[in-house]
Amino acid sequence: MTMTSPDDPNEVARTSAMDFARRLVRNWQETLGAELLGAYLIGSLAHAGFNRRYSDIDLAIVTQSGLSQDAVDRLKGEAVVLSGIGARKFRSSLLTGPSPLADFHH
Helix, strand or coil: CCCCCCCCHHHHHHHHHHHHHHHHHHHHHHHHHHHEEEEEEECCCCCCCCCCCCCCCEEEEEECCCCCHHHHHHHHHHHHHHHCCCCCCCCCEEEEEECCCCCCCC
16 A cells, blocks of 8 residues: 655645535535435545546536436536636536435335
């Protein structure tokens, strides 16, 4: 196991990416309310392979009834604003869908 220093550029970028993901999910919680059932980090950030040069932030969200394309575009727009880097440089990977448990009754 390789130990990383807090000054390691990849560790600094990873910490910043995690902070951004947390802020983004809080923002989406406010936007979607009870419709948002869960948000999950996926990809390199979730699996300790984040690299400041090549990695992006991948989030999967689970909603009660799915989201329209307009709603997905709105969430992506909120992410661009929150990121502060502008739409031309922002690349998003947002997976959405209804929960398979949305219609589960016991």
